Amino acid sequence: MMKIDAKGVSPDVVAAVAAAVTAVMGTGALALRIKPSTIWSLTGRQKLMNAH
Numbered sequence: 001m002m003k004i005d006a007k008g009v010s011p012d013v014v015a016a017v018a019a020a021v022t023a024v025m026g027t028g029a030l031a032l033r034i035k036p037s038t039i040w041s042l043t044g045r046q047k048l049m050n051a052h
Contacts, residue, residue, distance in 0.1 A: 006034040
């Protein structure tokens with residue numbers, strides 16, 4: 001069994017990501033690394049600034 005690297009990520013989030021990967025990619029795919037990121041909030045802020 002392969003270990004998933006998910007330091008600093010809650011087990012609930014790991015389970016949700018694993019379920020989403022399985023739903024989209026099928027049972028042959030694995031999420032090997034899960035890490036927190038601020039890219040979504042940064043992108044949202046940038047879109048707001050560009051809208052003015």
